[in-house]
Amino acid sequence: MPKGTTSRRPRTRAALLEAALATFAEHGFQASTIEQVCSAAGFTRGAFYSNFSSKEELFLALFDEHSERILARLSAALESVPDGELTVGRLVELVSVIEPAERDWYLVTTEFTLRAIRDPQAGWVLARHDARLRAALAEGLAAGLARAGLALTVPAEEFARLLVALREGGLAQSYVEPEQLPPGTLERRFLPALLHTLTVPRPTPEEN
The missing domain is CATH 1.10.357 (Tetracycline Repressor; domain 2)
Structure with missing residues (x-):
């Protein structure tokens, strides 16, 4: 595991959660995409899938x-x-x-x-x-x-x-x-x- 991965992960997860709440509230859960959440949080899909397996889990x-x-x-x-x-x-x-x-x-x-x-x-x-x-x-x-x-x-x-x-x-x-x-x-x-x-x-x- 690269140095800093463990310390970055909680921050990445927190940013994705914050972006998801704002995205879901604005566009609706069903209409929102993982790409929109990632864009709002400033991360890639890879960062998303290293923390969550699906939009439902998010x-x-x-x-x-x-x-x-x-x-x-x-x-x-x-x-x-x-x-x-x-x-x-x-x-x-x-x-x-x-x-x-x-x-x-x-x-x-x-x-x-x-x-x-x-x-x-x-x-x-x-x-x-x-x-x-x-x-x-x-x-x-x-x-x-x-x-x-x-x-x-x-x-x-x-x-x-x-x-x-x-x-x-x-x-x-x-x-x-x-x-x-x-x-x-x-x-x-x-x-x-x-x-x-x-x-x-x-x-x-x-x-x-």
Whole structure:
């Protein structure tokens, strides 16, 4: 292996991912070509195929990168709240944050989801990545609620599904009517009621 190959590879991969997100968001996943991604990143097809086997694998890498970033942001936000100050209202505020760059990702992932609905193999693969994201999200939410003195009355992963559905459905409407429904509005308005309905006070050690 030539000197510098190992150190260059993460940078090459990161540049390809960044270019792919921008290309897919502008032209659509289906219409975009590997050549367009390579051109936007400033690399050759050889550099692409040394990192990814296909455009689908590139999307899934984007999916995992996006998931890790969202989970890391939520975890850091939760950790920044001192013990005793994490309430349902504060938790909802943290969960409802929608970054401006989320619109590009929403465009890309929505198109791939439609592909996955039509293609059972693509659906099976996407479902596995979705499941890993939900499991991590469920774990983080359960931990956050525990710090707020609450426990879910439904399985955490089912609640994570509901939260994802609320977020994605809300964003679809927000991006069509941004002035009438700014991103995160539905979560801020209805998530407190859902949490109050689907949680109970967490037993203290003395009560156990």
